[in-house]
Amino acid sequence: MPLTNRLAAEFFGTMWLVLGGCGSAVLAAAFPELGIGFAGVSLAFGLTVLTMAYAIGHVSGCHLNPAVSVGLVIGGRFKAKDLLPYIVAQVAGAIVAAGVLYLIASGKAGFDVSAGFASNGYGEHSPGGYSLTAALVCEFVMTFFFLMIILGATDERAPTGFAPIAIGLALTLIHLISIPVTNTSVNPARSTGPALFVGGWAISQLWLFWIAPLLGAALAGVAYRIVSGERSQAAGIEGPADASQLAKAR
Numbered sequence: 001m002p003l004t005n006r007l008a009a010e011f012f013g014t015m016w017l018v019l020g021g022c023g024s025a026v027l028a029a030a031f032p033e034l035g036i037g038f039a040g041v042s043l044a045f046g047l048t049v050l051t052m053a054y055a056i057g058h059v060s061g062c063h064l065n066p067a068v069s070v071g072l073v074i075g076g077r078f079k080a081k082d083l084l085p086y087i088v089a090q091v092a093g094a095i096v097a098a099g100v101l102y103l104i105a106s107g108k109a110g111f112d113v114s115a116g117f118a119s120n121g122y123g124e125h126s127p128g129g130y131s132l133t134a135a136l137v138c139e140f141v142m143t144f145f146f147l148m149i150i151l152g153a154t155d156e157r158a159p160t161g162f163a164p165i166a167i168g169l170a171l172t173l174i175h176l177i178s179i180p181v182t183n184t185s186v187n188p189a190r191s192t193g194p195a196l197f198v199g200g201w202a203i204s205q206l207w208l209f210w211i212a213p214l215l216g217a218a219l220a221g222v223a224y225r226i227v228s229g230e231r232s233q234a235a236g237i238e239g240p241a242d243a244s245q246l247a248k249a250r
Contacts, residue, residue: 001059003082012035013052014093018193019101022118025183026105034082042175044186049148053151057164065088065187069212071147074221076230077154082241090189098193118134119194119202120185121208128180135182136212142174143186143216144223156171186216 016043024044028036043237061078063069066087072078098117105111119125122135130138152158153166171186178184185191191209195202224230 006082007085008054008087010063010081010086011093011096013056013060013062014064014090014189015097015100016052017045017048017187018094018097018170018190021045021190022098022194023101023104025118026101038179039176041179042172042184044080045175046114046168046170046172048223049171050164053167060086062103064090064093065213066189066210067143067187067217068147068150071151071212071217075147075151075216075224076221077151087189091154091176091192094189094193095101095196096193098197101194102197113197114200117194117198117202118183120183120191121202121205122208124184125182125201125205126181130181136208138178139185139209139212140179140216142184143213144220146174146186147217147220148224151220152228153161155228155230161218182209186213188213 017185021041024036025041029038029041049064050061056062059073062076063072063086069078069083069086069090073080087164102113102117105117106113116125121129122132126135130169149170150167153163174186175184178186188210191206194205
């Protein structure tokens with residue numbers, strides 16, 4: 001598949017993730033009396049990945065996340081030369097999605113973007129008041145296990161047809177665990193989009209939501225190859241190695 005096609009898929013896929021996940025948090029989480037709450041937001045994030053995995057998995061591999069792309073490179077499933085273009089497409093999609101969400105949310109009287117706009121944070125900007133250290137550990141560990149699940153579910157030895165379900169449910173579970181800690185990132189692109197509109201504290205804390213997920217994903221790429229005995233196949237593939245498995249899920 002040409003790189004331009006794959007980048008377009010990553011752009012629109014990441015747009016959908018931010019619109020669906022962050023949109024549910026901003027527009028529906030605390031809606032008077034009928035708000036979907038943390039559980040609903042968690043499910044929304046999982047559903048965005050699950051639906052896009054079926055829609056574009058056969059095109060780009062459906063990374064939607066710089067940390068996922070890094071983990072797949074380290075895990076030998078994705079060519080390093082395509083890493084930067086993928087990250088640019090993902091971040092661009094997240095920023096455009098945040099812009100669309102801002103236009104929708106600002107249509108309600110009393111909307112205040114400084115209230116958070118689904119941004120990730122720690123300390124006084126953590127939903128539960130968790131410290132920087134707690135946030136760092138949480139994002140690192142959650143991303144580590146997210147990548148372990150992605151690598152395992154898309155392994156050629158795994159049962160075919162179930163990878164999107166496993167990955168979507170994993171992201172749902174991760175949000176159920178960690179929304180109170182950081183509002184859940186495990187995705188630097190997802191964090192960047194809303195932060196650019198909030199500015200101030202969201203920008204100053206954004207570093208954590210790049211560093212912790214990227215490190216967690218990189219470690220998972222190494223760990224999965226050790227645990228599974230898998231060797232790098234990156235030199236022999238034309239596109240994301242996980243794309244073939246997600247295509248089978250269709």
